[in-house]
Amino acid sequence: MTLVVEGLDVAYGRAQVLFGVDLQAPGGELTCVMGRNGVGKSTLLKAIMGVLPARAGTITFEGAEIGHLKTHERVRLGLGYVPQGHETFPQLTVAENLQVTLEAAPGGDRAALDEALDLFPALRGLLKRRAGFLSGGQQQQLAMARALVTRPRMLLLDEPTEGIQPSIIVEIEEAIARLHSEAGLAILLVEQYLDTALRLADRFVVLDAGEVVRAGPRAGLQDESLHALLSV
Protein backbone atom coordinates (compact mmCIF):
# COMPACT_ATOMS: atom_id res chain seq x y z
CA MET A 1 0.00 0.00 0.00
CA THR A 2 1.38 3.37 -0.95
CA LEU A 3 -0.98 5.43 1.15
CA VAL A 4 -3.05 4.28 4.11
CA VAL A 5 -5.36 6.57 6.04
CA GLU A 6 -6.96 5.23 9.19
CA GLY A 7 -9.59 6.74 11.44
CA LEU A 8 -8.98 10.28 10.20
CA ASP A 9 -10.91 13.06 11.98
CA VAL A 10 -10.54 16.62 10.69
CA ALA A 11 -12.30 19.75 11.91
CA TYR A 12 -12.36 23.43 11.10
CA GLY A 13 -12.54 24.87 14.59
CA ARG A 14 -15.61 23.27 16.17
CA ALA A 15 -17.12 22.10 12.90
CA GLN A 16 -15.97 18.55 12.28
CA VAL A 17 -15.77 17.65 8.59
CA LEU A 18 -14.25 14.17 8.47
CA PHE A 19 -15.31 11.35 10.78
CA GLY A 20 -13.01 8.34 11.04
CA VAL A 21 -12.10 8.17 7.36
CA ASP A 22 -10.28 5.02 6.23
CA LEU A 23 -8.65 4.90 2.81
CA GLN A 24 -6.17 2.67 1.07
CA ALA A 25 -4.45 3.69 -2.13
CA PRO A 26 -2.26 0.93 -3.58
CA GLY A 27 0.91 1.67 -5.53
CA GLY A 28 0.48 2.13 -9.26
CA GLU A 29 -3.29 2.41 -9.05
CA LEU A 30 -5.64 5.30 -9.56
CA THR A 31 -7.99 5.70 -6.62
CA CYS A 32 -10.93 7.98 -7.12
CA VAL A 33 -12.43 9.88 -4.18
CA MET A 34 -16.04 10.68 -4.97
CA GLY A 35 -19.00 12.41 -3.41
CA ARG A 36 -21.16 15.49 -3.61
CA ASN A 37 -20.03 19.03 -2.88
CA GLY A 38 -19.13 19.63 0.73
CA VAL A 39 -18.78 16.00 1.84
CA GLY A 40 -15.11 16.49 2.72
CA LYS A 41 -13.19 15.35 -0.37
CA SER A 42 -10.87 18.36 -0.54
CA THR A 43 -10.53 18.35 3.23
CA LEU A 44 -9.29 14.76 3.02
CA LEU A 45 -6.54 15.69 0.55
CA LYS A 46 -5.57 18.76 2.58
CA ALA A 47 -5.25 16.63 5.71
CA ILE A 48 -3.11 14.08 3.86
CA MET A 49 -0.81 16.92 2.79
CA GLY A 50 -0.74 18.49 6.26
CA VAL A 51 -2.33 21.71 5.02
CA LEU A 52 -5.04 21.04 7.60
CA PRO A 53 -4.23 19.37 10.91
CA ALA A 54 -5.82 16.02 11.67
CA ARG A 55 -7.58 15.78 14.99
CA ALA A 56 -7.26 12.01 15.17
CA GLY A 57 -6.13 9.10 13.03
CA THR A 58 -3.00 8.06 11.19
CA ILE A 59 -1.65 8.72 7.71
CA THR A 60 0.95 6.28 6.45
CA PHE A 61 2.90 6.84 3.25
CA GLU A 62 5.06 3.97 1.97
CA GLY A 63 5.08 2.42 5.41
CA ALA A 64 6.07 5.55 7.34
CA GLU A 65 3.71 7.51 9.54
CA ILE A 66 3.65 11.07 8.19
CA GLY A 67 0.89 12.62 10.30
CA HIS A 68 3.33 14.69 12.35
CA LEU A 69 5.35 16.02 9.41
CA LYS A 70 5.11 19.51 8.00
CA THR A 71 3.63 19.98 4.54
CA HIS A 72 6.94 20.58 2.76
CA GLU A 73 8.41 17.49 4.41
CA ARG A 74 5.56 15.38 3.04
CA VAL A 75 6.27 16.78 -0.42
CA ARG A 76 9.91 15.83 -0.05
CA LEU A 77 8.92 12.28 0.87
CA GLY A 78 7.24 11.92 -2.52
CA LEU A 79 3.70 13.25 -2.29
CA GLY A 80 2.67 15.62 -5.06
CA TYR A 81 -0.48 17.69 -4.63
CA VAL A 82 -2.48 19.80 -7.05
CA PRO A 83 -5.04 21.82 -5.09
CA GLN A 84 -8.48 22.67 -6.40
CA GLY A 85 -8.92 25.77 -8.54
CA HIS A 86 -5.80 25.73 -10.77
CA GLU A 87 -3.64 27.61 -8.29
CA THR A 88 -0.36 29.23 -9.35
CA PHE A 89 2.01 31.92 -8.19
CA PRO A 90 0.31 34.57 -10.33
CA GLN A 91 3.12 37.13 -10.56
CA LEU A 92 5.84 34.61 -11.29
CA THR A 93 6.41 33.47 -14.85
CA VAL A 94 5.52 29.94 -15.84
CA ALA A 95 9.23 29.07 -15.80
CA GLU A 96 9.64 30.58 -12.32
CA ASN A 97 6.58 28.72 -11.04
CA LEU A 98 8.24 25.46 -12.04
CA GLN A 99 11.68 26.56 -10.89
CA VAL A 100 10.55 27.39 -7.34
CA THR A 101 9.23 23.88 -6.99
CA LEU A 102 12.24 22.32 -8.68
CA GLU A 103 14.63 24.11 -6.32
CA ALA A 104 12.67 23.00 -3.28
CA ALA A 105 12.54 19.34 -4.21
CA PRO A 106 15.26 16.76 -3.57
CA GLY A 107 14.35 14.68 -6.65
CA GLY A 108 13.99 17.65 -8.94
CA ASP A 109 16.36 18.11 -11.85
CA ARG A 110 16.28 19.42 -15.40
CA ALA A 111 15.11 16.04 -16.65
CA ALA A 112 12.08 16.15 -14.35
CA LEU A 113 11.26 19.56 -15.76
CA ASP A 114 11.52 18.29 -19.31
CA GLU A 115 9.31 15.30 -18.58
CA ALA A 116 6.66 17.53 -17.02
CA LEU A 117 6.77 19.82 -20.06
CA ASP A 118 6.58 16.84 -22.42
CA LEU A 119 3.32 15.91 -20.77
CA PHE A 120 1.97 19.45 -21.27
CA PRO A 121 3.76 20.70 -24.40
CA ALA A 122 1.53 23.77 -24.59
CA LEU A 123 3.42 25.18 -21.60
CA ARG A 124 6.70 25.33 -23.50
CA GLY A 125 5.53 28.32 -25.50
CA LEU A 126 4.33 30.09 -22.35
CA LEU A 127 7.43 29.83 -20.17
CA LYS A 128 8.07 33.57 -20.06
CA ARG A 129 4.44 34.55 -19.44
CA ARG A 130 3.19 35.44 -16.00
CA ALA A 131 1.08 32.60 -14.62
CA GLY A 132 -1.72 34.96 -13.64
CA PHE A 133 -2.30 35.81 -17.30
CA LEU A 134 -2.84 32.23 -18.42
CA SER A 135 -6.29 30.80 -19.08
CA GLY A 136 -7.81 28.53 -16.45
CA GLY A 137 -6.94 25.45 -18.45
CA GLN A 138 -3.34 26.55 -18.98
CA GLN A 139 -3.06 27.34 -15.27
CA GLN A 140 -4.31 23.86 -14.44
CA GLN A 141 -1.70 22.33 -16.75
CA LEU A 142 0.94 24.45 -15.05
CA ALA A 143 -0.36 23.38 -11.65
CA MET A 144 0.00 19.72 -12.60
CA ALA A 145 3.43 20.24 -14.17
CA ARG A 146 4.49 22.03 -10.99
CA ALA A 147 3.53 19.05 -8.87
CA LEU A 148 5.32 16.67 -11.26
CA VAL A 149 8.74 18.33 -11.25
CA THR A 150 9.26 17.09 -7.68
CA ARG A 151 9.05 13.54 -9.12
CA PRO A 152 6.33 12.42 -6.73
CA ARG A 153 5.63 8.75 -6.20
CA MET A 154 2.03 9.56 -5.51
CA LEU A 155 -0.02 12.38 -7.00
CA LEU A 156 -3.04 13.91 -5.28
CA LEU A 157 -5.35 15.72 -7.68
CA ASP A 158 -8.30 17.78 -6.45
CA GLU A 159 -10.95 18.07 -9.20
CA PRO A 160 -8.41 18.82 -11.93
CA THR A 161 -11.02 19.39 -14.64
CA GLU A 162 -13.45 21.53 -12.71
CA GLY A 163 -14.20 24.84 -14.41
CA ILE A 164 -11.85 24.13 -17.32
CA GLN A 165 -12.73 24.60 -20.98
CA PRO A 166 -13.73 21.26 -22.62
CA SER A 167 -10.83 21.16 -25.10
CA ILE A 168 -8.30 21.22 -22.28
CA ILE A 169 -10.29 18.79 -20.12
CA VAL A 170 -9.51 16.15 -22.73
CA GLU A 171 -5.79 16.98 -22.59
CA ILE A 172 -5.75 16.87 -18.82
CA GLU A 173 -7.58 13.55 -18.68
CA GLU A 174 -5.15 12.13 -21.22
CA ALA A 175 -2.24 13.36 -19.14
CA ILE A 176 -3.67 11.70 -16.03
CA ALA A 177 -4.19 8.46 -17.93
CA ARG A 178 -0.61 8.60 -19.24
CA LEU A 179 0.86 9.27 -15.82
CA HIS A 180 -1.09 6.34 -14.49
CA SER A 181 -0.54 3.78 -17.23
CA GLU A 182 2.89 4.74 -18.61
CA ALA A 183 4.67 6.15 -15.58
CA GLY A 184 2.86 3.83 -13.18
CA LEU A 185 2.28 6.66 -10.75
CA ALA A 186 -0.08 6.09 -7.84
CA ILE A 187 -2.84 8.68 -8.08
CA LEU A 188 -5.51 9.83 -5.67
CA LEU A 189 -8.07 11.72 -7.71
CA VAL A 190 -10.95 13.72 -6.28
CA GLU A 191 -13.73 13.70 -8.84
CA GLN A 192 -17.42 14.58 -8.81
CA TYR A 193 -18.40 12.99 -12.08
CA LEU A 194 -19.08 9.32 -12.45
CA ASP A 195 -18.25 9.14 -16.17
CA THR A 196 -14.76 10.55 -15.57
CA ALA A 197 -14.23 8.11 -12.74
CA LEU A 198 -15.39 5.24 -14.95
CA ARG A 199 -12.82 6.20 -17.57
CA LEU A 200 -9.88 6.55 -15.21
CA ALA A 201 -10.29 4.78 -11.88
CA ASP A 202 -8.99 1.40 -10.71
CA ARG A 203 -10.66 1.77 -7.33
CA PHE A 204 -12.98 4.21 -5.68
CA VAL A 205 -14.04 5.61 -2.33
CA VAL A 206 -17.31 7.47 -1.86
CA LEU A 207 -17.65 10.00 0.92
CA ASP A 208 -20.92 11.24 2.31
CA ALA A 209 -21.18 13.75 5.16
CA GLY A 210 -17.56 13.19 6.11
CA GLU A 211 -17.68 9.40 6.26
CA VAL A 212 -16.68 6.67 3.84
CA VAL A 213 -19.91 5.06 2.66
CA ARG A 214 -18.56 2.93 -0.21
CA ALA A 215 -15.19 1.69 -1.29
CA GLY A 216 -13.95 -0.97 -3.63
CA PRO A 217 -12.60 -1.86 -7.05
CA ARG A 218 -13.74 -0.15 -10.22
CA ALA A 219 -16.49 -2.67 -10.95
CA GLY A 220 -18.48 -1.35 -8.02
CA LEU A 221 -18.88 1.96 -9.80
CA GLN A 222 -21.56 0.41 -12.02
CA ASP A 223 -23.82 -0.06 -8.99
CA GLU A 224 -27.08 1.82 -9.44
CA SER A 225 -27.32 2.78 -5.78
CA LEU A 226 -24.18 4.84 -6.20
CA HIS A 227 -26.05 7.44 -8.22
CA ALA A 228 -28.03 8.54 -5.21
CA LEU A 229 -24.79 9.28 -3.38
CA LEU A 230 -23.36 11.35 -6.21
CA SER A 231 -26.25 13.28 -7.70
CA VAL A 232 -27.00 16.65 -6.21
Next chain:
Amino acid sequence: MAVLNQLFIGASMGAVLLLIALGLTFTFGQMGVINMAHGEFLLVGAYTAYLLQNVVLALPVAFAVAGALGLVLERLLIRRFYGRPLDTLLLTFGVSLILQQLARDIFGAPNVGVTAPAWLTGGIGGFPYSRIFILVLALACVAAISLYLTRMKQGRRMRAVMQNRQLAAVSGVATERVDQLTFLIGSGLAGVAGVALTLIGPVGPSLGTYYIVDAFLIVVAGGLGQLRGAVIAAFVLGVLNSFVEFWTDASLAKVVVFAVIVAFLQLRPQGLFVLRSRALT
Protein backbone atom coordinates in the same frame (compact mmCIF):
# COMPACT_ATOMS: atom_id res chain seq x y z
CA MET B 1 17.89 76.73 -7.01
CA ALA B 2 15.70 76.59 -3.92
CA VAL B 3 13.35 74.27 -5.74
CA LEU B 4 16.19 71.98 -6.75
CA ASN B 5 17.47 72.04 -3.21
CA GLN B 6 14.11 71.08 -1.70
CA LEU B 7 13.74 68.38 -4.30
CA PHE B 8 17.11 66.99 -3.28
CA ILE B 9 16.39 67.14 0.44
CA GLY B 10 13.04 65.49 -0.16
CA ALA B 11 14.59 62.76 -2.27
CA SER B 12 17.19 61.95 0.37
CA MET B 13 14.48 61.85 3.05
CA GLY B 14 12.50 59.59 0.74
CA ALA B 15 15.58 57.38 0.44
CA VAL B 16 15.76 56.90 4.22
CA LEU B 17 12.01 56.23 4.41
CA LEU B 18 12.41 53.73 1.58
CA LEU B 19 15.09 51.82 3.47
CA ILE B 20 12.76 51.63 6.47
CA ALA B 21 9.72 50.70 4.39
CA LEU B 22 11.50 47.98 2.37
CA GLY B 23 11.63 45.63 5.34
CA LEU B 24 8.09 46.41 6.40
CA THR B 25 6.60 45.86 3.00
CA PHE B 26 7.88 42.29 3.00
CA THR B 27 7.07 41.36 6.59
CA PHE B 28 3.64 42.95 6.29
CA GLY B 29 3.05 41.72 2.75
CA GLN B 30 4.33 38.20 3.23
CA MET B 31 3.42 37.39 6.79
CA GLY B 32 0.67 39.83 7.65
CA VAL B 33 2.68 41.03 10.63
CA ILE B 34 2.22 44.67 11.62
CA ASN B 35 5.61 45.18 13.19
CA MET B 36 5.54 48.32 15.31
CA ALA B 37 8.98 47.41 16.65
CA HIS B 38 10.43 47.90 13.18
CA GLY B 39 11.32 51.48 14.13
CA GLU B 40 13.47 50.18 16.94
CA PHE B 41 15.62 48.24 14.48
CA LEU B 42 16.36 51.69 13.15
CA LEU B 43 17.47 52.58 16.63
CA VAL B 44 19.69 49.52 16.77
CA GLY B 45 21.39 50.61 13.57
CA ALA B 46 21.80 54.21 14.73
CA TYR B 47 23.32 53.24 18.09
CA THR B 48 25.57 50.75 16.35
CA ALA B 49 26.93 53.65 14.29
CA TYR B 50 27.26 55.71 17.49
CA LEU B 51 29.26 52.99 19.22
CA LEU B 52 31.51 52.38 16.24
CA GLN B 53 31.75 56.09 15.24
CA ASN B 54 32.39 54.83 11.72
CA VAL B 55 29.54 55.02 9.25
CA VAL B 56 30.97 52.70 6.61
CA LEU B 57 31.91 49.97 9.08
CA ALA B 58 28.55 50.44 10.80
CA LEU B 59 26.56 49.56 7.68
CA PRO B 60 27.30 45.81 7.60
CA VAL B 61 27.49 45.57 11.39
CA ALA B 62 24.12 47.31 11.82
CA PHE B 63 22.59 45.03 9.19
CA ALA B 64 23.85 41.99 11.08
CA VAL B 65 22.87 43.21 14.55
CA ALA B 66 19.41 44.49 13.59
CA GLY B 67 18.83 41.42 11.42
CA ALA B 68 19.76 39.08 14.26
CA LEU B 69 17.49 40.94 16.64
CA GLY B 70 14.66 40.72 14.12
CA LEU B 71 15.19 37.00 13.78
CA VAL B 72 15.13 36.54 17.56
CA LEU B 73 11.91 38.56 17.78
CA GLU B 74 10.35 36.43 15.04
CA ARG B 75 11.40 33.12 16.60
CA LEU B 76 10.53 34.05 20.18
CA LEU B 77 7.30 35.97 19.76
CA ILE B 78 5.93 36.91 16.37
CA ARG B 79 5.66 33.39 14.93
CA ARG B 80 3.17 32.53 17.64
CA PHE B 81 0.90 35.25 16.29
CA TYR B 82 0.83 34.47 12.56
CA GLY B 83 -2.57 35.01 11.01
CA ARG B 84 -3.56 37.52 13.70
CA PRO B 85 -2.42 40.91 12.36
CA LEU B 86 -4.06 42.99 15.09
CA ASP B 87 -2.47 40.92 17.82
CA THR B 88 0.93 41.35 16.20
CA LEU B 89 0.35 45.10 16.32
CA LEU B 90 -0.21 45.03 20.09
CA LEU B 91 2.61 42.60 20.68
CA THR B 92 5.19 44.52 18.68
CA PHE B 93 4.03 47.83 20.13
CA GLY B 94 4.91 46.42 23.54
CA VAL B 95 8.25 45.20 22.25
CA SER B 96 8.86 48.66 20.80
CA LEU B 97 8.30 50.31 24.19
CA ILE B 98 10.60 47.84 25.90
CA LEU B 99 13.37 48.38 23.36
CA GLN B 100 13.06 52.16 23.63
CA GLN B 101 13.37 52.00 27.40
CA LEU B 102 16.30 49.65 27.03
CA ALA B 103 18.01 52.20 24.77
CA ARG B 104 17.29 54.91 27.35
CA ASP B 105 18.82 52.78 30.11
CA ILE B 106 21.92 51.93 28.13
CA PHE B 107 22.63 55.15 26.23
CA GLY B 108 20.72 57.74 28.30
CA ALA B 109 17.77 59.88 27.31
CA PRO B 110 19.71 62.74 25.65
CA ASN B 111 20.49 62.55 21.95
CA VAL B 112 23.87 61.34 20.83
CA GLY B 113 25.67 62.01 17.58
CA VAL B 114 27.93 60.27 15.14
CA THR B 115 30.87 62.13 13.69
CA ALA B 116 30.57 62.01 9.94
CA PRO B 117 33.79 60.98 8.20
CA ALA B 118 35.78 63.79 6.60
CA TRP B 119 34.96 62.67 3.06
CA LEU B 120 31.23 63.07 3.76
CA THR B 121 31.47 66.64 5.06
CA GLY B 122 30.92 69.44 2.59
CA GLY B 123 29.14 69.11 -0.70
CA ILE B 124 28.86 70.28 -4.25
CA GLY B 125 26.64 73.15 -5.29
CA GLY B 126 24.61 73.12 -2.10
CA PHE B 127 24.09 69.35 -2.17
CA PRO B 128 25.70 67.85 0.94
CA TYR B 129 27.79 64.73 0.32
CA SER B 130 26.10 63.02 3.25
CA ARG B 131 22.70 63.19 1.55
CA ILE B 132 24.16 62.09 -1.78
CA PHE B 133 25.62 59.14 0.11
CA ILE B 134 22.19 58.28 1.56
CA LEU B 135 20.57 58.41 -1.87
CA VAL B 136 23.21 56.15 -3.35
CA LEU B 137 22.93 53.79 -0.39
CA ALA B 138 19.15 53.49 -0.75
CA LEU B 139 19.36 52.92 -4.49
CA ALA B 140 22.05 50.29 -3.96
CA CYS B 141 19.84 48.52 -1.41
CA VAL B 142 16.85 48.57 -3.77
CA ALA B 143 18.99 47.19 -6.57
CA ALA B 144 20.33 44.47 -4.30
CA ILE B 145 16.85 43.48 -3.10
CA SER B 146 15.53 43.52 -6.62
CA LEU B 147 18.32 41.21 -7.78
CA TYR B 148 17.77 38.99 -4.76
CA LEU B 149 14.07 38.66 -5.52
CA THR B 150 14.44 37.94 -9.23
CA ARG B 151 17.77 36.16 -9.61
CA MET B 152 18.35 34.12 -6.46
CA LYS B 153 16.50 31.03 -5.44
CA GLN B 154 15.84 32.32 -1.92
CA GLY B 155 14.32 35.46 -3.41
CA ARG B 156 12.14 33.46 -5.77
CA ARG B 157 10.92 31.46 -2.79
CA MET B 158 10.17 34.66 -0.95
CA ARG B 159 7.99 35.90 -3.81
CA ALA B 160 6.29 32.52 -4.05
CA VAL B 161 5.42 32.52 -0.35
CA MET B 162 4.19 36.10 -0.60
CA GLN B 163 1.91 35.27 -3.51
CA ASN B 164 0.50 31.99 -2.30
CA ARG B 165 1.77 30.63 0.99
CA GLN B 166 -0.17 27.39 0.89
CA LEU B 167 0.85 26.58 -2.66
CA ALA B 168 4.48 27.26 -1.74
CA ALA B 169 4.22 24.78 1.12
CA VAL B 170 2.69 22.07 -1.08
CA SER B 171 5.44 22.77 -3.63
CA GLY B 172 7.97 21.69 -1.03
CA VAL B 173 9.07 25.15 0.12
CA ALA B 174 9.89 25.31 3.84
CA THR B 175 7.79 28.42 4.42
CA GLU B 176 8.97 28.93 8.01
CA ARG B 177 12.55 29.21 6.81
CA VAL B 178 11.51 31.76 4.22
CA ASP B 179 9.71 33.76 6.91
CA GLN B 180 12.81 33.78 9.10
CA LEU B 181 15.02 34.96 6.28
CA THR B 182 12.52 37.64 5.29
CA PHE B 183 12.42 38.94 8.82
CA LEU B 184 16.18 38.94 9.06
CA ILE B 185 16.61 40.88 5.83
CA GLY B 186 13.79 43.31 6.59
CA SER B 187 15.11 44.11 10.06
CA GLY B 188 18.67 44.33 8.76
CA LEU B 189 17.63 46.94 6.20
CA ALA B 190 16.06 49.00 8.98
CA GLY B 191 19.41 48.80 10.76
CA VAL B 192 21.09 50.17 7.63
CA ALA B 193 18.52 52.97 7.52
CA GLY B 194 19.35 53.77 11.15
CA VAL B 195 23.00 54.23 10.21
CA ALA B 196 21.96 56.55 7.37
CA LEU B 197 19.86 58.63 9.78
CA THR B 198 22.92 59.43 11.89
CA LEU B 199 24.22 61.39 8.89
CA ILE B 200 21.14 63.61 8.94
CA GLY B 201 20.76 64.34 12.61
CA PRO B 202 21.25 63.26 16.22
CA VAL B 203 20.03 59.93 17.58
CA GLY B 204 17.69 59.50 20.55
CA PRO B 205 15.72 56.62 22.09
CA SER B 206 12.46 57.68 20.43
CA LEU B 207 13.95 57.92 16.91
CA GLY B 208 11.92 54.94 15.72
CA THR B 209 8.55 56.42 16.56
CA TYR B 210 9.18 59.39 14.25
CA TYR B 211 9.56 57.18 11.24
CA ILE B 212 7.39 54.11 11.81
CA VAL B 213 4.11 55.81 10.82
CA ASP B 214 5.59 57.28 7.63
CA ALA B 215 7.06 53.90 6.77
CA PHE B 216 3.70 52.16 7.17
CA LEU B 217 2.04 54.83 5.04
CA ILE B 218 4.55 54.12 2.29
CA VAL B 219 3.93 50.38 2.53
CA VAL B 220 0.16 50.79 2.32
CA ALA B 221 0.25 53.47 -0.40
CA GLY B 222 2.73 51.48 -2.48
CA GLY B 223 0.81 48.23 -2.23
CA LEU B 224 1.73 45.35 0.08
CA GLY B 225 4.93 43.52 -0.80
CA GLN B 226 5.52 45.68 -3.87
CA LEU B 227 9.07 46.89 -4.36
CA ARG B 228 8.13 49.31 -7.15
CA GLY B 229 5.25 50.71 -5.14
CA ALA B 230 7.42 51.28 -2.09
CA VAL B 231 10.07 53.09 -4.15
CA ILE B 232 7.57 55.44 -5.76
CA ALA B 233 5.59 56.08 -2.58
CA ALA B 234 8.74 56.76 -0.54
CA PHE B 235 10.10 59.36 -2.92
CA VAL B 236 6.73 61.04 -3.46
CA LEU B 237 6.20 61.24 0.29
CA GLY B 238 9.71 62.54 0.92
CA VAL B 239 9.58 65.20 -1.79
CA LEU B 240 6.03 66.28 -0.99
CA ASN B 241 6.93 66.64 2.67
CA SER B 242 10.04 68.61 1.84
CA PHE B 243 8.22 71.13 -0.39
CA VAL B 244 5.25 71.71 1.92
CA GLU B 245 7.65 72.11 4.81
CA PHE B 246 9.60 74.68 2.79
CA TRP B 247 6.48 76.71 1.99
CA THR B 248 4.81 76.40 5.39
CA ASP B 249 6.26 74.59 8.39
CA ALA B 250 7.03 71.07 9.61
CA SER B 251 3.76 70.31 11.37
CA LEU B 252 1.59 71.59 8.55
CA ALA B 253 3.68 69.53 6.15
CA LYS B 254 2.77 66.39 8.09
CA VAL B 255 -0.91 67.33 7.98
CA VAL B 256 -0.82 67.90 4.25
CA VAL B 257 1.09 64.67 3.54
CA PHE B 258 -1.28 62.61 5.67
CA ALA B 259 -4.28 64.24 4.02
CA VAL B 260 -2.91 63.44 0.58
CA ILE B 261 -2.33 59.81 1.53
CA VAL B 262 -5.78 59.46 3.09
CA ALA B 263 -7.30 60.89 -0.07
CA PHE B 264 -5.20 58.57 -2.25
CA LEU B 265 -6.22 55.52 -0.24
CA GLN B 266 -9.86 56.53 -0.54
CA LEU B 267 -9.47 56.39 -4.30
CA ARG B 268 -7.22 53.36 -4.35
CA PRO B 269 -7.41 51.36 -1.12
CA GLN B 270 -5.21 48.60 -2.50
CA GLY B 271 -2.28 50.96 -3.06
CA LEU B 272 -0.30 51.72 -6.21
CA PHE B 273 0.34 48.11 -7.15
CA VAL B 274 -1.57 45.02 -6.18
CA LEU B 275 -0.44 41.58 -5.26
CA ARG B 276 -3.15 38.98 -5.24
CA SER B 277 -2.19 37.33 -2.00
CA ARG B 278 -3.68 34.57 0.05
CA ALA B 279 -1.30 35.19 2.88
CA LEU B 280 -3.59 37.79 4.37
CA THR B 281 -6.95 36.25 3.69
